[in-house]
Amino acid sequence: MSSVIEGFRGRLDITLRRRELIPTSLGGAPFSDDELAVPLQLNFDEKLPIVMSFHEYYRFLERLVTVVLGDASVPLVLARVRMPSTIALPTILLDPRVALFHDLDVESLELQRRGLPHLCIDANFRLYSWSSADNTFSVHWVGADTRQLEPESLKRIEAVIQTLPAEFHQFIDTRPGQ
Numbered sequence: 593m594s595s596v597i598e599g600f601r602g603r604l605d606i607t608l609r610r611r612e613l614i615p616t617s618l619g620g621a622p623f624s625d626d627e628l629a630v631p632l633q634l635n636f637d638e639k640l641p642i643v644m645s646f647h648e649y650y651r652f653l654e655r656l657v658t659v660v661l662g663d664a665s666v667p668l669v670l671a672r673v674r675m676p677s678t679i680a681l682p683t684i685l686l687d688p689r690v691a692l693f694h695d696l697d698v699e700s701l702e703l704q705r706r707g708l709p710h711l712c713i714d715a716n717f718r719l720y721s722w723s724s725a726d727n728t729f730s731v732h733w734v735g736a737d738t739r740q741l742e743p744e745s746l747k748r749i750e751a752v753i754q755t756l757p758a759e760f761h762q763f764i765d766t767r768p769g770q
Contacts, residue, residue: 595704595766596740599732600753602760604643604717609757643727643757646679646719653713654682656731656752660711661689663745666733668703668710670696674719700734707736729758740764 644652653671660666661684671685673692685692693699696714703710711733718725731749733741741749746762753760 596735596764597732597766598735598740598746598762598764599712599730600750600760600762601730601732602728602753602756602758604727604729604756604758606641606643606757608759609643641727642718642721644717644719646674649715649717649719650679650682650685652715652752652756654684655755656713656749657682657684657687657690659748659752661687663742663748665742665745666709666711668708669713670699670703670710671713672696672715674723704734704736709733709735729756729760732763 653673657669657671660669667689669690671690671692672694673681673685674694681692684690691699696712700710700712711731713729713731715729715731716725716727717729718727731753735741750762
């Protein structure tokens with residue numbers, strides 16, 4: 593069985609960042625001296641900038657997943673998350689049609705093997721200094737039997753992606769069945 597994979601790929605770019613005030617909840621992280629010892633020993637690589645915070649990423653996910661779940665043709669969404677314990681997930685990410693993972697590839701391939709269409713939000717954003725992320729992202733539809741998303745659905749997804757400080761492009765790929 594063939595699958596169509598279509599969507600958007602890109603990379604965050606700090607030079608495209610717009611100035612904005614970002615509402616957030618203030619509070620102290622519940623770290624003890626022992627919990628801080630490990631992060632303080634890590635080597636921070638500041639060559640690759642942190643372009644967005646956890647709060648901004650969760651706000652982006654909330655907007656995107658809300659748009660996607662409003663489209664009846666998308667039965668399931670897989671999203672990459674990195675969860676700090678001090679930030680609550682947006683409620684929409686707890687919807688039963690949303691599955692949260694750190695690595696989407698294995699889960700997506702299994703759904704593809706079963707012929708189950710789904711949307712992947714694979715954002716590898718560097719959200720903290722010692723992250724190994726590279727600020728790349730892919731928001732893509734994996735359709736069974738060459739089924740594609742409607743052009744209007746892709747436009748709504750693209751409109752949300754355009755809110756990111758990023759360069760991105762649209763792609764389409766047809767793969768033979770697994």
